[in-house]
Amino acid sequence: MERRIRVLIGKPGLDGHDRGAKYIARALRDAGMEVVYTGIRQTPDAIASAAVQEDVDFVGLSLLSGAHNHLFPEVARLLREKGGDDIVLFGGGVIPEEDIPGLKEAGFRAIFAPGTSATEVVDFINREMQDRV
Amino acid sequence: MFPRDTGLLVGKVLQGETRTLARVLSMVENGDPLSESIMHDIYDPARRSLTVGVTGPPGAGKSTLTCRLIGYWRGSGRKVGVIAVDPSSPFSGGALLGDRVRMQEHASDPGVFIRSMGSRGHLGGLAGSTRDALELLAAAGYDPVIVETVGVGQAEVEVASLADITLLVLVPGMGDEVQTMKAGIMEIGDIIVLNKADRQGIDQLESSVMASLELLPEGSHRPPVVRCSSLTGDGIEELTGEMDGLLSGILDRDSLVRRRTTLILESILREKGRHMAARVVEARFGSIERAVDLILDGKTTPYGIGVLLSEEHASKAGD
Ligand SMILES: Nc1nc2c(ncn2[C@@H]2O[C@H](COP(=O)(O)OP(=O)(O)O)[C@@H](O)[C@H]2O)c(=O)[nH]1
Ligand SMILES: [Mg+2]
Numbered sequence: 001m002e003r004r005i006r007v008l009i010g011k012p013g014l015d016g017h018d019r020g021a022k023y024i025a026r027a028l029r030d031a032g033m034e035v036v037y038t039g040i041r042q043t044p045d046a047i048a049s050a051a052v053q054e055d056v057d058f059v060g061l062s063l064l065s066g067a068h069n070h071l072f073p074e075v076a077r078l079l080r081e082k083g084g085d086d087i088v089l090f091g092g093g094v095i096p097e098e099d100i101p102g103l104k105e106a107g108f109r110a111i112f113a114p115g116t117s118a119t120e121v122v123d124f125i126n127r128e129m130q131d132r133v
Numbered sequence: 134m135f136p137r138d139t140g141l142l143v144g145k146v147l148q149g150e151t152r153t154l155a156r157v158l159s160m161v162e163n164g165d166p167l168s169e170s171i172m173h174d175i176y177d178p179a180r181r182s183l184t185v186g187v188t189g190p191p192g193a194g195k196s197t198l199t200c201r202l203i204g205y206w207r208g209s210g211r212k213v214g215v216i217a218v219d220p221s222s223p224f225s226g227g228a229l230l231g232d233r234v235r236m237q238e239h240a241s242d243p244g245v246f247i248r249s250m251g252s253r254g255h256l257g258g259l260a261g262s263t264r265d266a267l268e269l270l271a272a273a274g275y276d277p278v279i280v281e282t283v284g285v286g287q288a289e290v291e292v293a294s295l296a297d298i299t300l301l302v303l304v305p306g307m308g309d310e311v312q313t314m315k316a317g318i319m320e321i322g323d324i325i326v327l328n329k330a331d332r333q334g335i336d337q338l339e340s341s342v343m344a345s346l347e348l349l350p351e352g353s354h355r356p357p358v359v360r361c362s363s364l365t366g367d368g369i370e371e372l373t374g375e376m377d378g379l380l381s382g383i384l385d386r387d388s389l390v391r392r393r394t395t396l397i398l399e400s401i402l403r404e405k406g407r408h409m410a411a412r413v414v415e416a417r418f419g420s421i422e423r424a425v426d427l428i429l430d431g432k433t434t435p436y437g438i439g440v441l442l443s444e445e446h447a448s449k450a451g452d
Binding site for chain 1: 151152156221226227228237241251
């Protein structure tokens, strides 16, 4: 059996800066993962639907516009609603320290600060996969 | 954990349950041991659902065109399935699957199911998993199911030809390539789409395509050639009209059912043949690499191994 880790990288919200998201997407590909990139300005519903159809193991969200406290938990809720509750969520972007506990509460396993090296994200994913099996 | 009960999974796929469909697609891609019996239960050569291949070089606008086609069929209330295949990196085995970016407007439509697949590079694997993915989406009630593959190489041709009809997408600037393209590749297109007709060079492209179709042997199939712009939408109506004509023409033919069955059986025979031969070599020599070592040491030749396989086969058949 040839199992590959599948990750969806999504950008909810209105900001159009996807350089960070694309950088992470490429790094994950180079680490041997299959990365589904959905593009900018996606609704939480579009992201959650895509994640279920693509049967990904992880969903990573990137957001610079400051609407994370609303949009991140919304993606988490819709994922559960669509039966994707075993999908591991992580996020990144401009997110103040004090918002992190709330997002973790909402189901996010990790929040990465701007400038996080791609290796950290790769390591996080590999650790989570090990815990799984 | 997801249930590993074949009957249950098959039932849910046939009901069009999205989460299960998505999981079964992964089982097929990963070569899960249960996947063959699932496919066995689901397979229906007489299915009404049609499949459409979209193939052509990278950047030709295949995903943009697919987005237009989804819109067209959604307009008449049909549930549309899409399988978008992108190449996997030969170095890491990973893949960046970006076709969804061009299909965003359908992303939250529950009547559209889009699945991205990496080609994963293993021999015959691409054809095998796309073949099964097409059948699964069709069984789940998507009609039509579109499969987008990149390039015009052997593997892509094999994949595209598994669909009921195939669009070959070409773009301005490809005139020289068209001239050197093998006739067989032109022939896989049931329709040749000249996309980016809003761009310069579309006339030259059309003349090169026409010239190379002229060279096809007398009596062979000459596909219609349609100009369009997937960006502006110009010409899409002509294209869908041409497709509908073709599709309604083939649907009620016994030959469609026979063609599908033959293609699938041949594809499975190729896959199994390779697999079984490799198993014999591994059992005898340990690995393909070890067999190569022995050949280089002068102990045998590739033909010697061929003889061995034939003998092995004969002794099995004699049992
Ligand atoms: N000018 C023009 N650009 C197009 C057309 N169709 C697609 N494109 C653009 O070509 C690029 C590649 O398109 P995409 O659909 O991703 O190509 P694919 O790699 O074949 O799937 C994108 O920037 C599209 O916007 C068209 O008909 N005209
Ligand atoms: Mg594409």
